Amino acid sequence: MKNHIHPQPRRAHAPIRPPHLLAVSLLLLGLSNPLSVSAQNTPQTGPVQQGVAPDPAKTGVAALPQPGGALLRWTLPGDVLPDTYRITREGGGTTVSRDLPGIVPKADAIKNGWVTAQQYDFLKAKFATPVSDPFEKLGLQLQTLASPGIARTLNLLVTETGLKDGTRYSYRVVALRGGKETPVGTATVTPGQPPAVPAPGKLSAVPERTRVTVAWQRAGGQVMAYRVYRAEGGAAPLLLQPSPYFPTVDPAQPGRVSFKDDALPLKPKTKYSYQVAALDLFGRESARTAVLVADTGDAEPFPRASLTEPTITFGADGRGNVKLNWNAVQDARILGLMVYRGSSPETLKPLAEVAAGASTYTDTSTEEARSYVYGLGYKLAAGPTGPLSIRGAQPLNPALPAPPKGLSAKLEDANTLTLSWQPASGKPIGYLVVRGASADTPSDQLVTVTPRPIAATTLKLRLDASPGTGMSFRVITVSASGVSGKPGEAVAVVTPRVGGDAPTLTGVEAQNSALKVTWAYAGVAPAQIEVFRQNPQGDLVLVARLPGATTAFTDRNVQAPFAYAYLVAALDAQGKRSDPSNVGGATPLNITATPLVQGLSVSAGGGGAVLRWTADKGAASYTVYRTRGGRQERLSIVTAPSYTDAQAKTGDVYRVVPIESSGIQGQEASVTFK
Template identity: 30%
Template sequence: MRTLLTLSLTALLGLGSVLAQPANKLLVLGLGQKSSVLLRLPILPAGLPDAGYVVKRSGAGGTQTFTVKPLNKLEAVGKYKLDPDDYDLTVGALAALNDDKLSADERGFLLLNLLSTVSNPNLARALGLIFEDSNLAAGSYSYSVTAGTQNLGTVTAQVGKDVPLSAPNALKVSPATRQAALTWPRGDDLVVSYRVQRALGSGDFANLTESPQLSNRGEAPKFGDTKLDSKQSYRYRVTALDVFGRESAPSNVVTLEARLAFPISVPLITTVKNNQNQVELGWDKVTDAGIKEITVLRGDRPGKLAPLTKLPPGATTYTDKSAPPASPRYYALQVSDGSRQSDPSPERVGRAYNETPPSAPKALKAEGSETAIALSWAANAEKDIDGYNVYRAEIGVSGNAPVVLLNGEPIKTPVFKDAIPQGIESQFKYTVKAVNTSGVEGEASSAVLAELTDKTPPQAPLLIHAQSAAGKVAIIFTLAPTPDLKEYEIYRAAQNETEPVKVATLPPDSLGYLDSKVRGGVQYSYAVVAVDLRGNRSNASNVLSAEPPTQKLSAPAGLRAVLGKDQVSLSWTDSQDALAYYVFRWEGQRRVQIAGPLIKPQYAEAARKGARYSVQAVDAAGTAGPMSAAVDAK
């Protein structure tokens, strides 16, 4: 039974009669030439017939019968110059086909080995698969072929002229990866294989392989020559072989420069020198004479490189003066021969540096809030600024205040927020320094001072005691510890007054206040307000009241009457509990009120020589006290 592999192999060759066929489909092929006929005989399903093929010819000159058998090994090797191993392998495979116990896979393997009988005309002749009937006169001849009892078929051939096998045409060659890729159109359907020949330069052609290359009918023929020397030039041509063993004339000749099949050798970057604001690259000199230019590639990420510059093929160094300082840059080389470009060389990384310190940042500003101090400044103009460092020193700290770096990594934008615990009353001094991408820090900016904005008032004081005595009231108060306390304000309201009046401002270490400007019999109410250094005022304390005792008025003391040119000026000592004063002038034994009530202890009237005066005090209740001693104006 015909196997799938058998069908595949016959399709590969394009011939239904060459390999083993079912008996009812065996074909004999015939080709008439000028004076002979070539017959191609089929392989039987069981191999070669034991008694050989019987060929009966009829035509001009009558009938003649031939028996075609394989040559023995010695004859085959001697006559057709065959490899003995090839002969043994083929004969063994043909004999094994007669084994009925062969599996489909085993039979397919044997048929695969028999492909050489198809592609090698001399081996086919030695096995009796190609028969030549020669020395024939021109005319038509008929051949019938049998094998034992099997009729293998009849063919007719016309003798009288040679019909040469057409040479392959349109042969093309192109460079592939380390090989020459040959392609050409398929020719005659009887073609089963091709010989590929190569010549070095202008030398002679020679076969590239020992055996012809089989042809797959379903595809255009092709061949890859991998035995190339990149320094050589090669010429190629192809001949076709058909089932009768005929070989065509050579095809057209094509030429390939072998170097085109090899990747262009690119030099490796051997040295990378990082310098001030530049990176210097070095590599070995290009030895390939076909190289036309060198391209330097650069990128800021691996695998993302773009052309930076083109150099002549003799260049061995390049200095990149546009490399951003301290930023890694990746470099590679490419070379070109004018028509092709190499792959990039392995990448090398370079990093230029800049040791020149950046300029000092300008326009530094600081603005405090309740919990932080916000800084801002003008960005530096240098292109390689990596960021900024912010420094702070606390003002008012005993000794030398330490300068503290506030950030870890350089700040990328020209703003910074310094968070400070609420309630800190210190003032701070800030400076900023720029840092370039090489890590070099520049000069400090001008310093600015700032402090937190304190909007939190102190706690309200606690008024704990108010005590009165004759002509005075003492109050005592307290306050929780307040570091930024500036002062206390004492407020007092006398009896029947609606608005309190500030009567004193005390330092922050005060614990009490003595009010001596009071009058007996009047109730006074007191409250205390705390004020911090930022002017924040506390709520008023609780209110305490006290009333000094009422005192009996005494006669005003120290009365004087000074006689001037135009007036008499009276003055006396102010009494503690006096609300007002009345002035009297004596006329004989009788006194006359001439002024009052007076608030201040003084009075003046027109000059009266020899006049006598007295003064009487009145308290808040309207009670008059004793009269002072009388004095004369003088």
């Protein structure tokens, strides 16, 4: 994960805070400030800026020569302790291998002063399984890099002795866990005096009233972090936190490192002295830089230049222009304004430099419909500030694109058509092909053949239309901005008539939510038969292709109360289609079944009059009524097909009404008790 540090005026943001577990973990590792090994945390100026521990798969093994030996360093593979590290050394005419445990014995780690007993137990338990929490994982990786004692405890920092100075040795390190071997990396080294740690260069500072931004040239070699020292007046230099400081990359100045001294507000109008030293992977510190003095008395808040909504225009050639606007600022310290452009805030790069008092800039090098992010920053004596104000823009052209030219149609056979056309001007995202009944079909009645734009300038279609059917095709250009133009010139097509005996449509029978189509042949049955349906909207579609011996087809993809028309055509063994049959049509029925009480009877039983009837699966319940002396009374609602009336009398009339689950009544029945 990489974050970019941009020096900029303060703005209110809620800081991103790692989970409580990370703080506990780092405190157990002996840190008074749980974030002291992270990249600089500046909640007043934006999100937490965090460095990332090297990935062992990418960094491999680092080696540092020593008199008569060497130091080897790597990172924990997979963030989990292996069973063993196997180190293989070649050089001096010999090949030697040795195994080291994934973590040194506890007694050795404590005896050598690398960690405490509590820290050892924590490390062994924490790295027994991969750490899933990303904040905790980051903190542990940075702590392992920052602490040579932890690195030695985990056998990530190893000393090689007994080597010959001036002889070249090569090393290969693998991790073994559960019988699986994971390569860690390789390195070469020639024992002798180790090179000095490269010191940072070109130290600079940008003071503000209560803070100072210190910047320097990145040190090379195996430098991984830095220490920043500050002194006030004649006092001894103070080591600033976070220490060590793991820098991130500013895309505007990838070779520079920035550090914001704002953990506590500095004193206004005060001179501070700064020095910086580099730390390498082996815990060695370089010589400090020369003292740099920064005076907060020279700093006052900068005026803010804020980008407003860009103005987008298009020229006659279709090229888009993005005009950036902002409020003009007047400040002698601002030497110029830097305009940045990228596809996201993380990819912003310098685009142009304009005068300090300017308030507009027009970008004429954009592409239609491409999304851009622009940034505006200051050019100061100490260097560019990086983007301070960010605004997005997407040059969308509302103009209708011109249709393509040269549309042609070629019938490959009775059922296959190939359309082709010339590419349209500009950079369209594709084309839409539409069909009409004729060349003069209105635009609002055209049917889309391609549901989404296609990039190709040819299209092969299966017509599935009856012989002699006329139709036309047009092509619409869809611009890069997603704007669909007007249909181009039409090309007319008529499906060929192959000839031969046409089948005879003998009838279209209306059924419940279906239509049954029947036909007959004058002679021998063809190889296949095609059934075409004309929908209520007027379009003719192929609904079935059946074996030639078939003489009936039931179409259930219809809906009452709409009328449909049908015709059929025969296909021979070569796929040639006959002339179409005559046309027939009908409207499907809409029959809704209701529950019915059948077989209702009444008889005398031990408990009174017993009513029985046949159950109907469409009935959810039954309501039983009794009429006596001209007065009707509802007796009960039952779900079973029976009921006993204990108060029955001769001459009583019973009525049973079935009820659907929707509450609709079905067909009832009545019976008299005699």
